[in-house]
Amino acid sequence: xxxxxxxxxxxxxxxxxxxxxVDHLRLGTQPIITSGLFAIDAARGWARTYSRFYRLALxxxxxxxxx
Numbered sequence: 001x002x003x004x005x006x007x008x009x010x011x012x013x014x015x016x017x018x019x020x021x022v023d024h025l026r027l028g029t030q031p032i033i034t035s036g037l038f039a040i041d042a043a044r045g046w047a048r049t050y051s052r053f054y055r056l057a058l059x060x061x062x063x064x065x066x067x
């Protein structure tokens with residue numbers, strides 16, 4: 001699954017990723033909030049949460065904001 005990263009937000013004591021999951025086998029394409037963020041390398045396009053790895057993508061933009 002690829003995540004269009006909108007921003008990191010605090011969720012209790014952890015940072016999480018909030019964005020748009022794309023092409024997940026079971027969940028399809030929809031907004032997501034991940035489990036706690038363990039490591040991230042945005043320049044290389046990946047993030048590790050406590051439950052899985054994510055491939056990061058830039059948010060797609062439309063007129064008037066993020067789609």
